[in-house]
Amino acid sequence: MSEYVRNIKLTALALFGFSIVGAFLLAGTNDLTWPAIEKSERDAKIKLIAQVLPAGSYDNDLVKSTRVLPADPLLGLRKPAEYYPAELAGKTTAVVLEAIAPDGYAGEIKLLVGIRPDGQLTGVRVTSHNETPGLGDYIDIAKSRWILQFNGKSLINPQPDDWKVKKDGGKFDYMTGATISPRAVVKAVKNALSYFAQHKAELLAQEVNHGK
């Protein structure tokens, strides 16, 4: 019996010992690498946001000025996301919103939408999607320049009724064989513009509060 108990104790001790050593190794590595990882994640995020903003149109720290965007069905958001105001010499030049197109061919398409205070788009980028490789994935800037046609568009250019792909009688190009993905993106961008039009005051007003 004592042999049996001793065995159990040794086993438990070994398991405990390995767990402790493992935990310390991980904690040490985490401490060591944390500053470098945080910096590279910030850089990656800034690079992503900067893609939808014209070069030289902002001089603020985009990540630091991040603000919370409440969940809103127009943006396809089920939980609060973030938005990033771009400022040049203290004046807001654009706002970058996170939006989701819920009706992609394979699930959600996540977007960053840059909008100027006058309602013109500075740019749109797809940040994550599961569209079919080789078919619907041309919405991604890495695969084609399709997404660039949104630059400079607004709710009055083209008219709201023309915010559709050409196949549906609208003004936006698409590629044969994959209309569901671009249709979802066009709709989501239009919705983001409507959201901006409705909440313009709050989106831009928060700037002023932030400035104080």
Place this chain on the structure above:
Amino acid sequence: MASEIRDIIINGLWKQNPGIVQILGMCPTLAVSSSLVNGLSLGLATTLVMALANTAAAIVSRLVPQAVRIPIYILIIATLVTMVDLLMHAYVLQLYLVLGIYIPLIVVNCIVLARVEAYASKHGIFHSFLDGLMMGLGLSLVLAALGGLREIFGKGLLLSGLDLAFGPAANAYVIHVLPNYQGLLLAILPPGAFIGLGLLIAARNRIEHIRAQPARTTNLQPETA
């Protein structure tokens, strides 16, 4: 000693190849072998973890009680994988951007645990290290071949995705194997992975069969004569 080392190398790369003979660790193998760069990247990351895990397990094997060896090995592997993940993210960002998404997958790759349990727990430190390295390289070869096959038949390209590691300039290295190729979606989607792996296993069996053939006929001839 020398022949033992040769055996380890041959076992890892061919005789006991984890990908096409042991058929272990299929989940990440089938999931990410959609291109040569993807396949090779996951393979090399797995190789690194296998070599480290085998070495660590061989060092501590005497301290590990028989009854709880599996949880302890999993603990060791998970710790190592997380450390590799963090260190790569912090110090080799470019490489991490390509391999990063695959590294956590390695924890659940049963080939790592299989080698620790079947080999490293019973052998010396150097041999265990070499076994992990060679088994990993064997898997890398299969992943690279499978990824290359699927990429050629799926997109008519080779080496696409290299720009993730080396910047847009690397797009110049992308080889258009089949110009003006329309692409075969089947090869890129999951069934392509199963079909491709099946073909690789068949090819290996065929080679083994042919190699075994002459020996058998020379053995048989005296009997029939």
